[in-house]
Amino acid sequence: MSRSHRWSLYVALLLILTLLLAACAQPATPAPAKKLEIFSWWTAGGEAEGLEAMFTVYRQKYPGVEIINAAVAGGAGAQAKAVLKTRMLGGDPPDSFQVHGGAELIDTWVKTGYMEDITDLWKSEGWMDKFPKQLIDLVSHEGKIYSVPVNVHRGNVLWYNKKIFDQYGLQPPTTFDEFFQVAEALKAKGVTPLALGDKLKWEAAHLFETVLAGVLGAEKYRGLWTGQTPWTGPEVAKAFEIFGRMLDYVNEDHAAHTWDSATQLVLDGKAAMTIMGDWSHGYFLSKGAKPGVDYGWVPAPNNKGLFMVVTDTFGLPKKAPHREQAIAWLKVCGSKEGQEAFNPKKGSICARLDCDRSKFDVYLQSSMDDFARDQLIPSEVHGSAAPEGFATAFNDIIFNFVTSRDAKAAMEALQKACVENKMCK
C-alpha cells in the first residue's frame, strides 16, 4: 500500500470514528411522554389531599405517566364547570373529569353525546356487584354505564365546635326548634351561631336544600324534582320562613367566605356551627383537628333518617387525548385500593361496598351506618336531582333571597324554572 493510500485509509477511519462518537453523543429520541390530565375542583383542604392520595396509587400502578392536575378552584365546581364546558365544547377534553352522578352527568354530558360508554370496563373489572345499585343507576343511561363513582358524601350535616358547646353546656340541635334555642343561647353569649360562606352562591342554596328536606321529608322532597311537589305550596313557604330565620344567626361577613373558610370559622371558635357536606370533615382533618374532640356532628336539623347523597364520579370523554392512561385512571377510581386511599382523606365513604371499615374514622363509620339505614335523597346543588339549567336558577334564586327575603318572589321563580326545565308541567 502506497503511503498516500495509507493516509487516505487513516483519514477515512478517523472520519468514521468521529461520526460514530457523534452519533453516540446524540441523546436517543425520547419516547413520547405518557400523560394523564385529570380535571376536578378539588383544591381545598381535604379535597387536595384526597386527590393526591389517588394519584399516588396511580403512580405506583402505572409508573412513567406524568399526571397533570388540571383542578380549577371553587367549591362545588362553581368555577370549574364553566371551564370544563368551554373545553368540552371546544374539542379539548381532559382525559377524565370529576362529575356528579345523576343529572349533571347524564343530562349535561351523556345525552349530548360527549361520553364513552364504559359498561365493558365495569364488567371486565368485576364491579357490577361491588357497588350499590342506586349508585350504578345514577351513572347509567338506557342500560349503559358512563362513569365510575369514587365516593359517597353526605350533604346534610351540622358540624359544631365541641369546646364551645361544652363550655356553655349545650346539646347539638336535632330539630329546627332546638336549633333556634341553641342559636339564641349562643347569641346571648356573643358567639356567632352559624357560619355561612356564600361567596360562590351555592353555599346558601346548600343550606336551603337541607331545610327543604327537613320540612318536607323524603317523599315530598323527592317530589320537588319530579313536579309532584309544587314550589308554590305551603311546605316550601314554611322552608323559606325557617331558612330566613336561620339567616338571622349567620356571620355578617358571609358573602366574603367560602365553604372552607366558613368551616375554618367553626374550627377557630369564631362561630359555633355550620351546615355543610362532609367534605367539611375532610377539611377539619386536613387542619389536624380531631373528630369527636375538636368538632362534633349531627344530621342537619330535622334531617335525622335522611341521607343526602352526593357522589363524585369520573368518566371517559370521547376523544380523550390519552385514552389508555384515562382507562387506567378509571380502574384506580373503581378499585378498593384507590377508594380506601382517597376517601378517608376526602371525608367521604367508599362508593364500593367492600372497603375495610377499620380504615375509616369514627365520623366516617357513622356515615357508613347511616348510608345503610337511612332514606337516600338526592342533592340538587351537587348535581344529582335536577338538570343544570334548574340548578343554576336555583342557586341564583336562593342567593337573591338571602338579601331580599322575598319568599313569594323566590317561590314563583322556582316554579317557573321548574317548568322551563321540563321538571314540572
Ligand code: GAL
Ligand atoms: C361537591 C363535591 C365534593 C366537594 C364539594 C366542595 O360538589 O361533590 O367532593 O368537593 O363540592 O367543593
